[in-house]
Amino acid sequence: MNPTVVVRTAIENASPVTMIKSKRIGGAVYQVPVEVRADKRFFFSTKWILDAARGKSGKPMYKRLSEELLAAYSNQGAAVKKKRKKLTRWLKLIRHSLIWLSILTSFFLSLKREKNLNLFLIVISNVRY
Numbered sequence: 758m759n760p761t762v763v764v765r766t767a768i769e770n771a772s773p774v775t776m777i778k779s780k781r782i783g784g785a786v787y788q789v790p791v792e793v794r795a796d797k798r799f800f801f802s803t804k805w806i807l808d809a810a811r812g813k814s815g816k817p818m819y820k821r822l823s824e825e826l827l828a829a830y831s832n833q834g835a836a837v838k839k840k841r842k843k844l845t846r847w848l849k850l851i852r853h854s855l856i857w858l859s860i861l862t863s864f865f866l867s868l869k870r871e872k873n874l875n876l877f878l879i880v881i882s883n884v885r886y
Contacts, residue, residue: 767829771836772802790847809835
């Protein structure tokens with residue numbers, strides 16, 4: 758195994774692709790998924806790998822770090838689990854947003870069927886973005 762390839766692959770496997778940021782729009786605070794820049798991806802993945810290695814005990818640091826790098830190389834270990842946990846949180850947020858979108862769509866369709874489109878337009882025009 759080439760050590761450079763192992764380290765590079767471990768960092769790629771532990772790096773987050775998207776993260777959630779809070780964004781204030783009007784008086785409400787929304788959680789918006791955003792893509793993570795390459796330098797921040799590197800920062801978070803190395804931080805999570807080092808934190809996972811520091812969290813273990815009983816061995817010297819170089820052995821704990823090498824074990825965590827090999828675990829991240831094979832898509833296992835605490836750093837990859839943390840990435841998956843963050844991704845699951847983002848997917849829950851997307852699912853919640855899709856539920857509200859389907860509710861609003863069904864509301865719009867019912868208004869359209871009842872020919873109350875003007876009421877819908879009045880409601881939409883009063884929403885602040």
